[in-house]
Amino acid sequence: MQTPAKAVPFLTPVGYQSGPCGYCKEKNSSQRTPNSRAQYYARSKILDVDQYQSLIDRGWRRSGSLLYKPDLHRTCCPHYTIRLPGALLQTTRDQRQALHRWNKFVTGEIFLKENAKLHPKSKEEKARQRNQFDLLDAIHASEYDRLLRPPEPAHKFEVSLEPDDFTLEKYNLYVDYQMNVHHDKRSSLSPQQFRNFLCSSPLRRSIRQVDGRTQKLGSFHQCYRLDGRLIAMSVLDLLPHSVSGVYFVYHNDFEKWSFGKLSALREAALAVEGGYQYYYMGYYIHSCVKMRYKGDYKPQYVLDPETYSWNLFDDELRELLNSKPYVSLSREGRISESGTSDFEEIKYPSAEDAATAVYGGLSTLLLEVPGVLTVEQMSREIDLDSIYLTIDGKDVNLMENLIKWEEGSILDTHTLKGLVGEFAAWVGPEVANEMIVKLR
Numbered sequence: 001m002q003t004p005a006k007a008v009p010f011l012t013p014v015g016y017q018s019g020p021c022g023y024c025k026e027k028n029s030s031q032r033t034p035n036s037r038a039q040y041y042a043r044s045k046i047l048d049v050d051q052y053q054s055l056i057d058r059g060w061r062r063s064g065s066l067l068y069k070p071d072l073h074r075t076c077c078p079h080y081t082i083r084l085p086g087a088l089l090q091t092t093r094d095q096r097q098a099l100h101r102w103n104k105f106v107t108g109e110i111f112l113k114e115n116a117k118l119h120p121k122s123k124e125e126k127a128r129q130r131n132q133f134d135l136l137d138a139i140h141a142s143e144y145d146r147l148l149r150p151p152e153p154a155h156k157f158e159v160s161l162e163p164d165d166f167t168l169e170k171y172n173l174y175v176d177y178q179m180n181v182h183h184d185k186r187s188s189l190s191p192q193q194f195r196n197f198l199c200s201s202p203l204r205r206s207i208r209q210v211d212g213r214t215q216k217l218g219s220f221h222q223c224y225r226l227d228g229r230l231i232a233m234s235v236l237d238l239l240p241h242s243v244s245g246v247y248f249v250y251h252n253d254f255e256k257w258s259f260g261k262l263s264a265l266r267e268a269a270l271a272v273e274g275g276y277q278y279y280y281m282g283y284y285i286h287s288c289v290k291m292r293y294k295g296d297y298k299p300q301y302v303l304d305p306e307t308y309s310w311n312l313f314d315d316e317l318r319e320l321l322n323s324k325p326y327v328s329l330s331r332e333g334r335i336s337e338s339g340t341s342d343f344e345e346i347k348y349p350s351a352e353d354a355a356t357a358v359y360g361g362l363s364t365l366l367l368e369v370p371g372v373l374t375v376e377q378m379s380r381e382i383d384l385d386s387i388y389l390t391i392d393g394k395d396v397n398l399m400e401n402l403i404k405w406e407e408g409s410i411l412d413t414h415t416l417k418g419l420v421g422e423f424a425a426w427v428g429p430e431v432a433n434e435m436i437v438k439l440r
Contacts, residue, residue, distance in 0.1 A: 086271030108154025
C-alpha cells in the first residue's frame with residue numbers, strides 16, 4: 001500500500017434538511033415531532049484523511065459517502081462530538097471484568113493451568129498483574145498469535161484490520177445484527193444498502209511513517225474471528241490523530257459477552273498502539289439514555305459547538321446537560337460575564353420551521369447555527385474567489401470564468417456565490433480553502 005499524494009476533496013453540498021429523529025424511538029409516538037432533527041448534508045467520493053479529521057473536529061460525521069453536521073440549536077437530541085485520549089483511559093471494574101471473562105472463555109481453564117506450568121511467571125510479574133491493569137496486555141491476552149503454545153487454547157481467536165470492502169461474510173453478520181439488535185426487517189437489508197452504509201467510504205487508504213512506525217490511514221473493518229468464524233466487526237476510520245468509530249456489529253450468538261465494552265476497549269488500545277492518540281466514539285447524545293454509556297469511558301472531552309475547543313466531560317458539564325437542551329461552555333462563560341440569564345431567542349427555533357425557511361431561500365448563515373462561520377468570519381478566513389467548481393467533469397475557476405460571480409451575494413442562495421459561500425461556512429476554512437465543489 002503506497003502513500004498517495006494528498007487528495008483534493010470533491011464535495012457536493014446537499015443542503016440543510018429537517019427530518020425525524022432516530023434517537024427518540026423510545027418515546028411515545030404521539031409525543032414525537034415528525035421533523036424534530038435538523039442537519040446540513042454533503043456528499044463526497046474523494047476525501048483525504050486530514051480533511052476529514054478537520055471536519056469531525058468541527059462536529060461532522062459520515063455515513064458511507066454522506067457527510068452530515070447537526071444543527072444543535074434545533075435538534076431534539078443534540079449530538080456532541082467526544083474524544084478520549086487513549087493512553088489516559090481509566091477502565092472501570094465492569095469493563096475489566098468483561099475483558100477478563102472473554103479471555104478466559106477463549107483460552108479455557110485447561111490452557112490456563114497448563115500454560116502456568118509450562119511458562120511460569122516471575123514473582124515480580126505476578127505482583128504487577130495483581131496490582132495494576134495493563135490495557136494492551138489484556139486486549140491481546142487471548143489472541144491466538146500472541147499466546148505461548150503449547151498448550152492449545154480452547155478456541156482460536158483472531159483480530160485483523162482489513163480494507164472496508166464488501167464480502168458476503170460481512171454482509172451476513174450485518175444482517176444478523178440489524179435484525180436481532182435493531183429489529184430491522186430483512187427486506188430492508190440489501191447488499192447494496194450495506195455497501196452504501198459501511199463499505200463506501202470516500203477516505204482513501206494510505207500509510208505514513210510516524211515516530212518510526214508505520215501508521216495505517218483510511219477506512220477499515222476490524223474483524224473478530226473465533227475458530228475461523230466472523231463473529232464481530234468494527235467499522236473504523238483511522239485518521240491523523242484519531243481512531244474514529246463508525247459502527248460496530250456482532251453476531252447474536254455472542255450477545256452475552258458484552259462486545260460493546262470489548263470493542264470500545266480494543267479501539268482505545270488501537271489509538272495507543274497505532275500512534276493515533278485519540279479515540280472518537282462518535283456522537284454523545286445526552287438526551288438518549290441508550291447513548292450515555294459513552295460517558296463511562298473516561299476521561300472524555302466534549303467539543304464545544306461554538307469555539308471547537310475541547311472541554312473535560314466532568315460533573316459540571318454533565319449537570320448542564322441535565323438542565324439544558326443545548327450546552328456550550330464558551331456560551332455559558334459569556335452569559336456569566338454579561339450577567340444575563342441567557343441570550344436572545346434564536347430565529348426559527350424548530351427544525352421544521354428552519355428547514356422550511358431555508359427551502360424558501362433563506363441562507364443558513366442567517367440561522368446562527370452553532371459553529372457555522374459568520375459572514376464576517378468568512379471574509380477573514382476563506383477566499384471564496386479561489387474555490388473551484390466542477391460541472392460536467394470540468395474544473396471552472398469561479399473568479400475568472402463564471403459570469404456574474406461578482407454580482408452574487410453570499411446571503412442569496414439562489415446565486416452561485418451564495419450556494420458556495422454557505423457551504424464553505426459549514427465545512428470551515430481548512431477544507432473550504434482546498435476543496436472543489438462538485439455541483440449535481
